[in-house]
Amino acid sequence: MTARLNHAQPYAVGLFRLVVGLLFACHGAASLFGVLGGAMGTHGGTVEAGAWPAWYAAAIQLVCGVLVLFGLGTRGAAFIASGSMAYAYFDVHQQNALWPLQNGGELSAIYCWAFLLLVFTGSGAFGLDRLLAARSGGSTAEERTTRPVAA
Structure with a gap:
């Protein structure tokens, strides 16, 4: 059973990456362009261009979300996205209360840890x-680390 799960691990991680990247990109698109219901708290609007930190967070969400969605530079994009969500949690949410359930920071905390993973x-x-990497005939470090583990 463990061997089968280990064999499926790259596929499970790939699907996880697709979903997390898509949802994160949707947050950015909603905030920047007013699509999908618009930015949270703006009733269908967008965040003001250049507004700190909302506009920059939305840009990171859109760009990093798309990169993670397609698996292009995943580790770097996920690192930036994780950091931005840590900033959102500690700077924006935690000043309201300690726990995510109390301060509305559940999404920031979950995205932070998902991207760190x-x-x-x-x-x-x-x-x-x-x-x-396959087209160039090479093997990237990422490809070597996502191969199934022998049980």
Whole structure:
């Protein structure tokens, strides 16, 4: 059973990356362009261009979300996204209360840890990084670390 789960690990990580990247990119698109209901707290509007930190957070969400979604530079994009969510939690949410349930920071905390996990696991299956490495005939560090573990 463990061997089968280990064999499926790159695919599970790849699907996890796809979902997390898509949802994160949707947050950025909503804030920047007013699509999908618009920015949270603006009733369908957008954040003001250049407004600190909301506009920059939305730009990071969109760009890093798309990169993670496609598995292109996953580790670097996930590192930046994780840091931005840590900043959001500690600077924006935690000043209201200690616990995420009390301060509205659950999404920031969950995204922070999800992206930190992707920093260490890489893109898993289905990522463009792996496709580009296969085309060039090389093996990237990410490809070597996402191979199934022998049981």
